[in-house]
Amino acid sequence: MVIIVAGATGEVGKEIIKQLVAWNNAQTWTIIALVRTEGSKKVPTGGVQEIRFDFDRPEAYEQLIAHYRPNIFFCALGTTLKKAKSAGAFKRVDRDYPAQFIHALCKCSPGTRVGLVSSVGADRGGGLYLTTKKEVEEIFFKSHLAGTVVRPSLLLSHREEFRLGEKLGAEIIAPAYLLFVRTFFPNWNALWKFAPIETRQVAATLVSSVIGLGSGEPQKENPKVQILEGLALFK
Ligand SMILES: NC(=O)c1ccc[n+]([C@@H]2O[C@H](COP(=O)([O-])OP(=O)(O)OC[C@H]3O[C@@H](n4cnc5c(N)ncnc54)[C@H](OP(=O)(O)O)[C@@H]3O)[C@@H](O)[C@H]2O)c1
Numbered sequence: 001m002v003i004i005v006a007g008a009t010g011e012v013g014k015e016i017i018k019q020l021v022a023w024n025n026a027q028t029w030t031i032i033a034l035v036r037t038e039g040s041k042k043v044p045t046g047g048v049q050e051i052r053f054d055f056d057r058p059e060a061y062e063q064l065i066a067h068y069r070p071n072i073f074f075c076a077l078g079t080t081l082k083k084a085k086s087a088g089a090f091k092r093v094d095r096d097y098p099a100q101f102i103h104a105l106c107k108c109s110p111g112t113r114v115g116l117v118s119s120v121g122a123d124r125g126g127g128l129y130l131t132t133k134k135e136v137e138e139i140f141f142k143s144h145l146a147g148t149v150v151r152p153s154l155l156l157s158h159r160e161e162f163r164l165g166e167k168l169g170a171e172i173i174a175p176a177y178l179l180f181v182r183t184f185f186p187n188w189n190a191l192w193k194f195a196p197i198e199t200r201q202v203a204a205t206l207v208s209s210v211i212g213l214g215s216g217e218p219q220k221e222n223p224k225v226q227i228l229e230g231l232a233l234f235k
Contacts (some may be wrong), residue, residue, distance in 0.1 A: 001029045002068050006053075006101060007076030008033035009042035011157040012117050015203030016074050021046035023211060032068065055097050061104035065112075072210055073105060074115040080163070087128050094132045099139045106143050114147030115210040116140055117202070120193050120229060122151055146224035148209040152233060154196040169196050192230035205233050 003020055007013040013033075020031050021044065033043045034053040043050055054060050065073075075098045084090035098116065105112045118133045125134035137149060154169040174196035181191045205228055 001072070002032070002070045003029055003072040003074070004032045004034065004064070004068060004070045005074045005076070006034045006097070007074075007078065007117070008048075008050075009035055009040060010076050010078065011155060011159055011199045012203055013074070013076035014042065014044055015157075015199045016076060016115070016207055017044045017048055018046075018200075019203050019207040021048065023207065030068075032070075034064075055093075058100065061100040062108055065101070065104040066108040069109045070112050072113050072115065073101065074117075074206070074210070075101060076117040078117070081128065090128065091132050094129075095136050095139075098136050102139055102143050102145065105145055110145065112145065113210050114140065114145050115206045116147065116149045117206065118149050118151050120151045120153045122149075141222040141225060144222055144224065148206060148226045148228060150202055150206045150209075150233060151193070151227065151229035152197050152202045153194045155199050155202065156196050157199040187231070189230040192234065195230075195234070197233055202233060205235065 005013055005016055005020070008017055017031065017033055020029070023029075024031065024047065027047055031048045033048050033050050035043060035050050036052070036055070038050055038052045051064075053064065077093055077097050079090060079093040081087065081090050084093060102114070105114065116136070118137055119130065121130045122133035122137050125131040140147070140149065154166065154174070156170050156174055157166075159166065177195055181188070181195055185191050209226060209228060
């Protein structure tokens, strides 16, 4: 089995790689981490092959997919407006790069199952961030590829980079919010959708869903896609 991970150096991507390494105890899978810079030491070790990928070279997408014909493709790419510095640059990372992988998969490897990291609220869109996530999801649904979309809320991780929202979320909002919903509304999915969640948990749920084709809410336009959000992410 060949598995490719884009965004493998990010907080969710690293956890996806760790999960894959743990599942691959017989070492029969080829796990490929796409990186911008080789040897950055960001990708967890354990038989993972790092491949330097030029995301700005349009022909690179089909070349990669046609060459490896992966069984599974995970996309955990993303940036922030602050880092990207413009809405266009933000959309390039969060929408255009994933879209190019999806198009290449459709053309060169339509049997590949996809695991896509999206966001809570992507179904509705609104604002640059959620509209971009909605656009990617729609491209995925229309592609008729099979797979899983996870829609986490605020991610809890051990990120080295300082992000104020995540810091406040992890230390103040998350403990209070989780205590509140667990105590008073343990089964109310509308509230669980917005519950802060560990990156490890998101990755574990996504990997087991895509590999094991676990159960989730089928997407209406493309029933081969499962959507996991709220309580489904905490299982
Ligand atoms: N953070 C949250 O609270 C939150 C909540 C809900 C959903 N999400 C979504 O979850 C996904 C993963 O989030 P995360 O926090 O794990 O992201 P992250 O830690 O910021 O990692 C992002 C990944 O995208 C890559 N990337 C960024 N800019 C790039 C560029 N210009 N060219 C190529 N690759 C680039 C990074 O590579 P480098 O290491 O080379 O930079 C890294 O592998 C994102 O789509 C995000 O929008 C996040």
